[in-house]
Amino acid sequence: MAETPASAPGSALAPAPALRLSGDFRHAGRPLFSGLDLPVEAGRWTCLLGPSGVGKSTILRLFADLDTGGTFDGEISASDGARVAGRVAFMAQTDLLAPWLDVMGNVTLGSRLRGERVDRARARDLIARVGLADHVEKAPARLSGGMRQRVALARVLMEDRPIVLLDEPFAALDARTRAEMQDLAFDTLKDRTVLLVTHDPAEAVRLGHRIFILAETGLSEVEAPALEPVRPVEARETMDMQVRLFRALRGEPA
Amino acid sequence: MAETPASAPGSALAPAPALRLSGDFRHAGRPLFSGLDLPVEAGRWTCLLGPSGVGKSTILRLFADLDTGGTFDGEISASDGARVAGRVAFMAQTDLLAPWLDVMGNVTLGSRLRGERVDRARARDLIARVGLADHVEKAPARLSGGMRQRVALARVLMEDRPIVLLDEPFAALDARTRAEMQDLAFDTLKDRTVLLVTHDPAEAVRLGHRIFILAETGLSEVEAPALEPVRPVEARETMDMQVRLFRALRGEPA
Amino acid sequence: MSAGGAFPVEVTRLQRLRDAGLAAVVALLLWQAVVWVTGVPPFILPGPWRVAESLLANAGLIAENAWVTIAEVMIGLLLGAALGAATALHLMMSPLARRLVLPIMVFSQAVPVFALAPILTLWFGYGMASKIAMALLIIYFPVVSTFYDGLRRTDPGLLDLARTMGAPPSRTLLFLRLPAALPAFGSGLRLAAVYAPIGAVIGEWVGASKGLGYLMLLANGRAKTDLMFASLFVLALFAVVLYAAVSAFTRRMTRWASETTDGT
Amino acid sequence: MSAGGAFPVEVTRLQRLRDAGLAAVVALLLWQAVVWVTGVPPFILPGPWRVAESLLANAGLIAENAWVTIAEVMIGLLLGAALGAATALHLMMSPLARRLVLPIMVFSQAVPVFALAPILTLWFGYGMASKIAMALLIIYFPVVSTFYDGLRRTDPGLLDLARTMGAPPSRTLLFLRLPAALPAFGSGLRLAAVYAPIGAVIGEWVGASKGLGYLMLLANGRAKTDLMFASLFVLALFAVVLYAAVSAFTRRMTRWASETTDGT
Amino acid sequence: DKMTLLLDWYVNPDHGPVIVAQELGYFEEAGLEVEIIAPADPSAPPKMVAAGKADLAISYQPQIHLQVAEGLPLKRVGTLIASPLNCLMVKDDGPIKTVADLKGRKVGYSVAGVEEALMVAILKKHGLTMDDIEMINVNWSLSPSVMSGQVDAVIGAYRNVELNQMEIEGVKGRCFFIEEEGTPTYDELIYVANPELMDTDRIARFLEATERATQYIINHPEESFRIYSGTAKELQDELNERAWFDTLPRFALRPAALDHRRYQRFEAFLKDAGLIDTIKPVSDIAIDVTAQ
């Protein structure tokens, strides 16, 4: 196996912009959120938490310019003025692996879809780093749930995009693998603008430069610790933060 | 909405047996686990944790007598001597909702598949208790990931079976909804023999009468606190336990 | 997939009508172009103009015969679809049927219906029954084949679920495989809509005294190529309308199964 | 879905052969039973025994003609499948094609190939080309229709993914829609395998001096019903073999798409 | 010189002179190289000749009247069988003893051209009209439909082929000869060509060769059958042999000769039946190529 770095040279990539989504969204006339104003900082990790069905995935899909089944009335903008869609890498809530492709085929799907040269060495390295080196030629049907999620993770990490949208990318993983994958993602997506939807407060505390909670009542921010991510779980500030976040998620005053 | 109890009268149900799975399992000659001996106590919650791909889902499928893509050489037995398969309720790792049925249709699928009378009142009550009262007539495609998982949960809770196999049933839920659903499940599945696969140590600590960790090296038990589940998260014993479990999952000595 | 609602649907329907009209114009131009470019003589392929004249001149005659054929087609289509669906379901239910009936069905399908004509007329007579039988015969296999393929491709996860739920195979078939296979059944029905008219016409060729197929033979025998093509045109038009109707129906039936196209 | 491996496959193949043999025996018994029960005269439907005698007596003649038809069918099937697949892909690519070509295709399909026979012979002559054209024509629409249906039913999630990956529609088609639609294409190909022989035979009926279709008509005109059914039998047998081959091929092509049956 | 001839149907004893001329080299001696093509649909060959795809086609006199009326560029240039072969065929032991017995019964026919008109004339002679019977197009199964009793009679069966066919199948048939029952007589099989494209000299040579072949057949019936059936294995059977000898007296001895009256008479007959609108002069329908 070639020992190439998993992250491509950062210089090849345009500087990641800051993003902002503001406006109202409705499903068949019924409002999902209104007066929302979500900033996503350039080159940093923004975490979005909130109860199930509140609209987190919808927000990611709006950024990616995908069909949401409803109507959005507002603005999605990038700090550099260019379009957001077209330079995002998106990992959806389900793994969305192509059943006819093996792990390698799924991880390298992006390049083939764009007609680019397939960097198999880098793909192999990423597959190894998500712990699937022994499964490169397995079809998705022969993988466990967590393994499938890791293939999807490797696939999104293969994409060299300035903006990365992750919808609960570690939800199907055990605690230990999850921590490893968080480290890998944080490492690989250095300097990218990342919007992470997660249900795990510990995850948000560990990774988020900024942390937002979307509730039926609106968006609110929970101030992140001064420590730089990835934050050690045992640190005082992290622990404190986690308690505060839990409270906020329960609707109690922070 | 009719105010019927979500759990059917326990008397109608045969007493839940204890289960045991012992033996070896291999995929195309390659062993996944061998010499395994997993006891599942009667009428209580047994939690199974372990790294991704170690074989947790495979064990559930073996209990349910479903195809695993490999060969099992061993024994699956119930304490009352009767067959295990045929009296289990199974919630898989993916939600497996029928796309052409709405929430009500999916939740009541079991009765219709067996040709039994459909207890719509009970279904409606369960749907309300998983927080989807406003979505009874929505198709799965119009639900969020967590909402879909709650439909699958309501569906498995509708099944009146003495043995319940749950494969990461709360993975797609935010912390608050997750706690609510855990309470609901624990309440509804009183006196059932439950085997719960989970990635969340806090969940295991909260719900498990017994807790097992499956690792590549074999099965080990982590002793649960003396407190009866559902255990409060803030209790000393729970906190202690969680730390021990974390250590065990990291492979450190408990 | 847009938000939906009353207004957009209306627009789509209008748009569809407009598209159909456009397609018709293009088809006629194409036809005329073929006639001009290849210089095919009118007694082999008359141009649309001549056919239109003949259509008008013989409107009554054609209409009278068209009704007969339309009735045959509709009955044949309904029976064929029902019988085909029942067969596909039966194939799923019974391993024996699968192992014996399937090869026999392929074998019997590969016999051109023409060859069976004398047998069919012997059993069904020269009335409407033999035409319905022919229409039924011609659509039976596409319906069985596509529906059966669909039935076999149910999500294995859902089947596992049904197993743990203690469902007997018959109910799994009815409540899971059947609805999951409806899109495939739709594919088969749409094929059937196109072929049922041909079946009825062949039935009429085998022996009839009414119907568009009969009229075609008559026109051919009297060297009236214009009239023959006018009948053909009406037949094809009917098939298109039937196809559109069946498409709309199957789309309604399988609204949950997302259909997407690119480059719109 | 069992563990797989070399041995079980062998058994399955043997089992399939045995099943096919069994099916053949049952079909022959059924045939004989129909002859006995309905008392259909031998000049309309001879029993299997008489047909077998005729088959042996005319083995050379039938073989000679069968080769011609087999060649026509194979070429027609290959061309038809290729052309049909290309059309379906094109329909997916171009909204214009979708709106114009699809209705025209339905329209043209609904014209019985017989009616087009003089045109085809005018353009392709009385040689092999017109038979291949006929076989091609008869399988074209089932292939297009089923494949196109399959192409439209790609998992919308995968399409979303392709969109965010910046894939142009052509590559989405090639790398996602196409492989996802292979099972549906397989359905179409299996239908085509059954119908291509009929197409070739119809082509021969329009004008030929060789082939099973020619032999059938000849036998029919000479009141040699036995010989006609012997030719028919060979034709149907060929179709069954072709179907089995195409089935095996399409199954191999779409191994990832799980097929399941009940009650085994 | 090369020529293409389209038969009306597969090779059968009706084509005797053509096959024998080919086998005995008479065409070659006339300086012709003739390619013979057999189609299954009798209505196609005249169209192909009209379209210039072949030089000659074998067709039927009743058809040429209709085709010319519809504007097809076709003319009769020669005769192959100079009398009707068509007959109204019934089961020999059936209830139909005379045409009058057909009242209230079913009559099958095959080519939906002039059969109805012929039936009108036949019925008229026996005091019946079309309302007294039911006409059914049985297309491909003329004799089976009579044999199995689905229809009581068929028109369009050939007296030289179908009668023998039925007898071989074990169901004896009987023919009412239509020219004896009220229809005008006509040439069953004729050669047609496109008058704008034809080469009368070649056609004349072609007809001469078939004339020689006809004479040979009449003079050497057994030998000529051996020649005919020797061209293909599928022709060596009882039906072909019996039909061959029944066909012998029907071959036109003077293939090029044109009987104007026949064509006038039939044109008038079709006009009366309402199948054509105007009466065309015979010269528009048939010509004597040797006269030019």
Ligand SMILES: Nc1ncnc2c1ncn2[C@@H]1O[C@H](COP(=O)(O)OP(=O)(O)OP(=O)(O)O)[C@@H](O)[C@H]1O
């Ligand atoms: N059909 C199959 N064929 C071959 N191997 C399989 C098949 N299904 C699963 N496996 C393999 O079996 C192993 C165990 O899978 P299983 O789904 O039981 O894992 P798990 O413990 O549930 O993991 P996770 O936490 O990721 O869901 C994996 O390594 C997987 O690759």
Ligand SMILES: Nc1ncnc2c1ncn2[C@@H]1O[C@H](COP(=O)(O)OP(=O)(O)OP(=O)(O)O)[C@@H](O)[C@H]1O
């Ligand atoms: N296609 C659709 N049509 C109509 N409503 C939809 C559609 N998709 C989603 N919704 C609704 O939009 C709401 C928000 O969905 P979304 O997927 O954004 O939630 P979420 O915050 O990601 O939830 P989760 O944490 O459960 O994934 C839900 O109430 C859902 O019912």
Ligand SMILES: [Mg+2]
């Ligand atoms: Mg979501």
Ligand SMILES: [Mg+2]
């Ligand atoms: Mg699992």
